Amino acid sequence: DQQVKQNSPSLSVQEGRISILNCDYTNSMFDYFLWYKKYPAEGPTFLISISSIKDKNEDGRFTVFLNKSAKHLSLHIVPSQPGDSAVYFCAARAQHDYKLSFGAGTTVTVRA
Amino acid sequence: GAGVSQTPSNKVTEKGKYVELRCDPISGHTALYWYRQSLGQGPEFLIYFQGTGAADDSGLPNDRFFAVRPEGSVSTLKIQRTERGDSAVYLCASSPSRGGGYTFGSGTRLTVV
Numbered sequence: 001d002q003q004v005k006q007n008s009p010s011l012s013v014q015e016g017r018i019s020i021l022n023c024d025y026t027n028s029m030f031d032y033f034l035w036y037k038k039y040p041a042e043g044p045t046f047l048i049s050i051s052s053i054k055d056k057n058e059d060g061r062f063t064v065f066l067n068k069s070a071k072h073l074s075l076h077i078v079p080s081q082p083g084d085s086a087v088y089f090c091a092a093r094a095q096h097d098y099k100l101s102f103g104a105g106t107t108v109t110v111r112a
Numbered sequence: 113g114a115g116v117s118q119t120p121s122n123k124v125t126e127k128g129k130y131v132e133l134r135c136d137p138i139s140g141h142t143a144l145y146w147y148r149q150s151l152g153q154g155p156e157f158l159i160y161f162q163g164t165g166a167a168d169d170s171g172l173p174n175d176r177f178f179a180v181r182p183e184g185s186v187s188t189l190k191i192q193r194t195e196r197g198d199s200a201v202y203l204c205a206s207s208p209s210r211g212g213g214y215t216f217g218s219g220t221r222l223t224v225v
Contacts, residue, residue: 102154
């Protein structure tokens with residue numbers, strides 16, 4: 001059973017515009033959420049995270065929003081740049097756990 | 113080294129053969145994890161080591177899969193009697209401590225033909 005779902009396999013956005021990636025989860029024990037970015041032939045790299053005690057975390061062009069009641073989070077990238085073209089994975093874990101549950105990923109393509 | 117190193121980067125093997133995949137974590141990282149990413153899916157947890165011991169191997173799919181970390185550093189994932197369904201990218205990650213921030217390696221792409 002997939003506990004973390006990314007329902008959009010791909011997203012195409014024009015350079016300079018906003019990219020919005022969505023993620024839903026089913027396990028109410030999850031309280032820490034992460035986004036990873038992956039380029040071809042490389043491992044996932046950590047991008048940004050959010051704890052369940054917050055509803056927003058911002059780091060430069062990247063902002064993650066968490067809606068606990070809806071079990072939904074989103075990643076906003078603004079403005080989108082060509083180097084942002086990659087696969088983005090949403091991941092989650094329960095407090096004090098070490099295992100991450102990942103979504104299937106969303107491939108973002110930023111068009112010039 | 114500066115990052116997590118995985119070798120080989122690609123491995124093609126025949127069905128039924130035995131393979132070993134190696135992971136060299138960041139120096140000093142006590143926690144080491146193996147994940148498997150099948151086509152079109154996100155990474156799935158296989159096994160977690162704290163030091164030399166496998167603290168959690170609940171993600172290993174069956175007894176054909178085994179992993180070791182004899183000296184608390186390098187780890188080897190071993191797959192016996194490979195099947196075509198084992199084809200995937202095998203990712204290794206390490207962290208300074210249990211539950212700490214992961215650093216992933218680039219993965220080993222295993223293809224069973």
